[in-house]
Amino acid sequence: MKPFAYQRAGDPRAAVAAVSARPDAAYLGGGTNLVDHLKLGVAAPGLLVDVSRLPLDRVEELPDGTLRAGAAVRNSDLAAHPLVRRRYPVLAQALLSGASGQLRNTATTGGNLLQRTRCVYFRDVTTPCNKREPGTGCPALSGVNRQHAVLGASELCVAAHPSDLAVALAALDATVVVLGTEGERRVPLTGFHRLPGDRPERDTVLEHGELITAVELPPLPWAARSAYRKVRDRASFAFALVSVAAAVDLAGDGTVRDVRIALGGVAHKPWRALRAEDALRGAGPTEEAALAAADAELADARPLAGNAFKVPMVRRTLPAVLRELAGPEGRAERASEERA
Template identity: 70%
Template sequence: MKPYAYVRARSVEEATAAHAARPGARYLAGGTNLVDLMKHGVETPETLVDVSRLPLDGIEELPDGALRIGATVRNSDLAAHPLVRDRHPVLSQALLAGASGQLRNIATTGGNLLQRTRCPYFQDTAKPCNKREPGTGCGARDGIHRDHAVLGHSPHCIATNPSDMAVALAALDATVHLYGPGGERTVPVTDFHRLPGDHPERDTVLEPGELITAVMLPARTAGLPSAYRKARDRASYAFALASVAAVLDVDDAGAVRHVGLAFGGLAHRPWRARLAETALLGAPPTEHAIAHAVDAELGLAQPLRDNAFKVPLARNLACRVLSELARR
């Protein structure tokens, strides 16, 4: 097997220093996706910097009511946390809709954000894929692509982001905290993942060596009615054909005061539905208004030969979830 170095970091600084010192280094946390990809030859790191034992496994409530989630908090622990269940049910629901119990027990918050697409062409080194090997072409565009993107894809890549958790984080206005050679910075989760454009090999805006240290859930979405709904081929352990995370706050007059709506399974990143949100804000969330708003967003869709079903599927899910939240 291709030899690689293994470094166990004891601090964030040590981890980023180790990463910077070794070309071809990758951070290892739960390893549920990275190790698989290494076995298949998709990932070929020179060094693994193990960050799984860093002291980033806490969930902390800040004085203003925000929730700081350490990067190595396990998906199971995050989903079960009382504050998450009480104030951000959409996140708990999204986590529990993902993967399997065994995977959730080992997968981390940071790793979940960085998992790679499950596009079969990306995972098969004998086939072309611009994400895995830029310039080789996209096997999926004219190939098997029922599960692929309908929004924001490019001629070079039609892959989807597989995360459920990230969709909920997008709807919750979460931010991602990073530490790297250039110091600390914070990125809204909706800007963390990229659209493929001309560089599908870049999933995120992470700079080389940057490490996710935490995810912050802001106080302003805490406690608002929220929900996650996912459609899939089987009842468990299947990626989303389409999913919806929604946060909806209606004022005393019955008008929408706040709405966060994000789609999963439709694009290269969790798709925050800004057009729909703008249409909904300030008016009563009637069935008609919701449908109109969701249609405005999904009017952007450009389905491929075999995945047009995702558009009405996403529409139905969004209308249903928003209507249910509006009735609370």
């Protein structure tokens, strides 16, 4: 193991100053992703700044109804919070579908957004990888690519983003609050993660030293009718092959007044399905409308040899989630109320 220095931050601004001052410094929160990378040799920081004990572990409702979750809130605590379960069931379901109970008790809100791809080539330092070492190549293009992207990929990288939480947040129009040396800024979740383009080594728009301090969820009353469905190889402890996060606002006659949809497992970032949303607004909650929406979103899909199944999988999963939410009261909403 490569030796590294360790420092515990006393407050967020001190943490930002410490990491910004050293190009080889990194933040340590729950550590469920970074520690793996230290063991594998994927990451080798010269300084770890521990932010796990900063006062960023509260979930609170702001005066305008916004729900603010600190970056250090544990995944299990966020999933169990009464306001999350009642107002944003899609978020609670996404969190509970990820990892194991032990990991959810350690993993944090901010860290979840920053977890890196589980591409086998990225995690194997004996193989080339443009994300790990720019310019070395992408073996996944012609190699093992069953888990990889079918939307928004580039010739340099076809890795898929692993987070469940981020997919739900993308559907809810969440905002990421970031602290840097120049002060605080807010980044829409849908613009926080990057597509690979010609810089696949950059997962997010964060500059070095910037620290996530919170995630904010806007008041969206009809998000109580929302759900998250994750299709995976086994029932637990597996990353999504395809996932769908959706919230639907239905008129009295069943017409879709508004809708939010995000897809997971299909792109380098949580994929906001804007084309599908546009296709559904004003439509009835029919199977034909749902399939047309899925087809609109998948029009630019570019599957690889090993993951072509993801296209029909999205076509089946998106309508299934919409059927679930189009019931008289919304099954996800009823389930959330019963758990609360």
